[in-house]
Amino acid sequence: MPELPEVETIRRGLVEHVKGLTIRDVVWRECRIFQLPAERLGRELRAQSIREITRRGKFLIFELDRHYCIVHLGMTGQLTVRDPARADSKRFYRHPNTGLQRIRQHAPDPHTHLQICFENGKALLFRDIRKFGRVHLLEKGSEVLSIFFRKLGLEPFSEQYVLAAFLKQFAKRKVRTKSLLLDQSFVAGIGNIYADEALFWAGIHPSRRVTTLRRYEKERLFHVIHAVLRRGIRFGGTTLRDYINSEGESGSHQEELMVYGRAGKSCRSCGSRIEKIVISQRGTCFCPLCQPRSRPRRDLQVGLWAQS
DNA sequence: AACCTTCCCTGATGGC
DNA sequence: TGCCATCAGGGAAGGT
Secondary structure, X not given: OOOHHHHHHHXXXXXXXXXXXXXXXXXXXXXXXXXXXXXXXXXXXXXXXXXXXXXXXXXEEEEOOOEEEEEEOOOOEEEEEEOOOOOOEOOOOEOOOOOOEOOOOEOOOOOEEEEEEEOOOOEEEEEEXXXXXXXXXXXXXXXXXXXXXOOOOEOOOOOOOOHHHHHHOOOOOOOEHHHHHHOOOOXXXXXXXXXXXXXXXXXXXXXXXXXXXXXXXXXXXXXXXXXXXXXXXXXXXXXXXXXXXXXXXXXXXXXXXXXXXXXXXXXXXXXXXXXXXXXXXXXXXXXXXXXXXXXXXOOOOOHHHHOO
């Protein structure tokens, strides 16, 4: 499930490999991920150049000559570069123990919904098994991006991510803290993995209503969200099943996880048994000792870790 | 208007 | 070996 760190890792790879290239041809497979007729998408993309690749939350923004092409990877979306000078992997190699996919590049398969072929022979492939991904095409204009993203919340690595703005976002909210973290109108880019990890480092039980959070807990959350996402990027993202970067490689952040996917295992901090509950229809892992339900942890020191 | 539920989609997994 | 139920979950849509 690509979240901000995974999308950012993909973005950086794409800047390296396809920025500046001109589109020669587009091949598609009709699919509901396209928010416009695929035939029109192909026709519009042709002959345009990729001027810039940016990101907002979990969305990738390809700035072309006349359009913005906006891509959301959903749950299983993959964007990889295919270089004809290099050999394709014959199949998706699945590691017997970890289940991780390790490939260099792959030929189109039935899940490959879009191929953007460039003049230099390289191609950008969009593959999405579960089809939760989305591709939008917007004509450029001064306000189109701000209108498209009007419901998105704070962008963690921007100048708008400051404590005062963060605290303001709690107004009128009564949901459980985990639900707030998953809400893209609160802070953009957090998904299930990084929400659980942030709550762990902040020492906050995921079920606690945000109305019960002390000021110092909100402040801690503010710093920890930033640190958790930064750490995810530093390790190249979290590969649990489908995520691979633009070169078809896994990330390694899954080895750093404290609680996500660790139900039944012992806490890497205190040794307690990690528990799993469901909040907002999402599996939620937490440490019952490090993240007490009722008693806020004023003692918690996360400063050192947050600097990493 | 905040909040909650349902739905979309496929592959992996476990029980029988 | 094969069949079926269950689970994973981001975000849109619709109801309260």
